[in-house]
Amino acid sequence: MPDLNRTIAGPGARTGAPPSEPLAVVSRNGHVESVHRGHVAVVDAAGRLLAWAGDPGVFVFPRSSFKPFQAVPIVESGVFARSRLGDEALALMAGSHGGTDRHAALANAILKRAGVDERALRCGTHTPYDEATAAALRSRLEAPSPLRHNCSGKHAGMLLMAQETGAPTDTYIDPTHPVQRRIFARFEELVGEPFVDPVPAIDGCSAPTPRMPLTTLARAFALLATARDHAGRPVEALATIRDAMRSYPENVAGEGRLDTILMRAVANAVSKAGAEGIHATGLIDRGVGIAVKIEDGSRRALGPAAVSTLAAFGVLDEPAREVLAAHAAGPLRNSAGLTVGGIRGVARLRKEEG
């Protein structure tokens, strides 16, 4: 007999992975082929857990869903107002844009205000999320500039903040840089709890990125939606950022992408996705934040999981459901273009009894 390892105590015993629940299912020929599990937390501005799936307290890296909060200091310092850049630039700073010519030009305009150019960006490069733009670059054999990185707006904003506050611009992504310290400290003040990690992680764009319970991310979006801090005090910068995102949803993602469509379709919603299967929504009217983590980090599951979570929470009216249908479920096509199956969201929420 082979030398088998000892049995383990139960699922996740070795990795500490908490129990998750199916949020999206991939099927082929009418049968389940793959399952995307995950976690959901629905929290109000006061921090009450209203509903959940899986483990709402699971620690996550919010990744790009942290962007609206990374923009807070540039607004509160007055730097953004003095720049006269306008809300479309603020939405880009809080967004993960498609890297279109328009997005890149707007990021460049922010950089100009900071007196630098794209060589100052430390975000690196990737193929633009906007498919038509990516195809155009390919056809021109053109390597994408850092301006087309989905985070270039955020980075340009950080550079502008550094320049205008007399901080160095070459080290703006260092966790000890004044801009980063201010971003992290202000978030702790807003949510009323300190970060658990003494040193932040590094994001896909090389900026520092924190880790927090999913419930904290959900609450942060309830605070963004209601423009208040954890103690209920008004925070004008949150209203400014929220309204900029809602006014220019095409700069928060891009045409055809989830957050752009979601903010157009759902009244009073502000939303932002993040890498590795993160999605967060704030509902202004209800004063609630909804955070979703796809456990396996898959991008394909994000729309179905996020939309089915919103549906499960009763957020979507019939027109919104129709507009979001293409993100709630979709066909699985093969190499020859045939539809061979599909993906659909299956999120269900539990709520506290009584």
Add this chain to the structure above:
Amino acid sequence: MPDLNRTIAGPGARTGAPPSEPLAVVSRNGHVESVHRGHVAVVDAAGRLLAWAGDPGVFVFPRSSFKPFQAVPIVESGVFARSRLGDEALALMAGSHGGTDRHAALANAILKRAGVDERALRCGTHTPYDEATAAALRSRLEAPSPLRHNCSGKHAGMLLMAQETGAPTDTYIDPTHPVQRRIFARFEELVGEPFVDPVPAIDGCSAPTPRMPLTTLARAFALLATARDHAGRPVEALATIRDAMRSYPENVAGEGRLDTILMRAVANAVSKAGAEGIHATGLIDRGVGIAVKIEDGSRRALGPAAVSTLAAFGVLDEPAREVLAAHAAGPLRNSAGLTVGGIRGVARLRKEEG
């Protein structure tokens, strides 16, 4: 209060997703960011379940791990021997190749024997798996031909079988085509159990693809490794296919890819990956088959999950561990090329007591 949906009975209650266990973990800054769960079945040629993780009886689509069995009829009919194509072509028929110039030329050589050309292929097209080839095509603005599809060898084999047995070549991927009927019927005979679905699904390459318990896939690889059927009767074609795959592992996947490296590194192993997180290995010396399903279908988790499963079963000696290290774990790099975390396999196996 919002109108919440009713609670569910437990994880997976709605989708019927059976309990899975962590097989690979993605970390950032030393903390878990994402978890890939899944299922493992280790079965001997007699069908005994020796070890497992998650639900070894979960139904899966073996996808490309079915390819060695799709090649059985062309060998048993004598069509392959009469073609004088050689074992490297048989390995390509059973493989998911990288679409290199050499792979494409070999697929084309099979088509020539069938008296057809690449226009007869129904697999569609995709960017070649071999990265250097993909980059070369991009730099030439060249669209990939169907010959570069990872399944072109399998399709060419099916076309050759159709041509040589007097069946139509234009409908060779129809589930009712004689070639497909023979493939499916012969597999049922080999494993001694009928397929559960009256109509097969459609694979990524448009060929019919079956669904079966993970234990059946594992047992099929035990039978492939031992070249016997479920009743212990010798099956020469299985030995021929197994040996072709082991002799030309570069045609089963490609340089740098999992199955190629695994078959070179592990004595007496025959292995084949499949889309949506499938991997199967047969061990000739032990008469055992090992099948892995990443529940969420992620490609990035496949190497770490498969290698850590083999390690957990005690299959890997120190040299094999070293060679496979790059597939067992790897760094997570961001847009700027910085290492920001990593992925590693964490599979653990349980075994029957006593």
